[in-house]
Amino acid sequence: DQQVKQNSPSLSVQEGRISILNCDYTNSMFDYFLWYKKYPAEGPTFLISISSIKDKNEDGRFTVFLNKSAKHLSLHIVPSQPGDSAVYFCAASAPNTGNQFYFGTGTSLTVIP
C-alpha cells in the first residue's frame, strides 16, 4: 500500500514559468518531508525539506508547501530552467522509525526551452 503518492507521472513546463509538483500521503504520523531530484544514471540528490511544524519552506527558486489537514505537499519551482528537467521524488518519515523514508513514485519534469 503506497503511503506516499505522486499522481502525476510527468509534467512539462515552459522555461521561465512555474513548475508545481504535487504529493499526497496517507499516514498522519509523518512529520518530516523531503523532495529529491534525480537525473538518469545518478542517485537521488536532496533538494529541500519541511517539518510538520511549518507550512512553507523556501530555498532560492524552490518552495515546498505543506497542508497537514489535506495530507498534501507541493514543490514550486520558479522560474523553471531546462536544468531542472529530472525526476522528482517526495518522501516522508514518521518519528521513531529509524529515520525510514517512504518515497512516492516520482514525477518526471521536462522544462522546455
Added chain:
Amino acid sequence: NAGVTQTPKFRVLKTGQSMTLLCAQDMNHEYMYWYRQDPGMGLRLIHYSVGEGTTAKGEVPDGYNVSRLKKQNFLLGLESAAPSQTSVYFCASSFKGYGYTFGSGTRLTVV
C-alpha cells in the same frame, strides 16, 4: 570526500546465482539503507541499519539479507537471484533526523 560509494555499478546474474552489493560511506553516518527502484514503483526500502551490528527489515525484504559489521559499510546479499530482483539498487546513509545521501546506484539484471 566520496560520500556514498556503491560497488559494482552494473551486474548481470543468472537465476539462482548469488552476489553481494557493497555500500561504503565516509561521513560517519549512523544510519544506512538499501532501496530498490522499479518503474512505476518509486523507491522501496529493502533493509536498513541504525548502527553497527544492527539491521532491520523494510518494506520488501524477502530474498535479501544484509550485514553491517563496520559502521561505514552496509552489504546487501542475494542468496539465490530471481528475475523479479532485476532492479536498480540504491544505498543511502544519514544522521538521525536528517535526509539521506544516496549512492549512484547498482543496475542488476537477473536472466
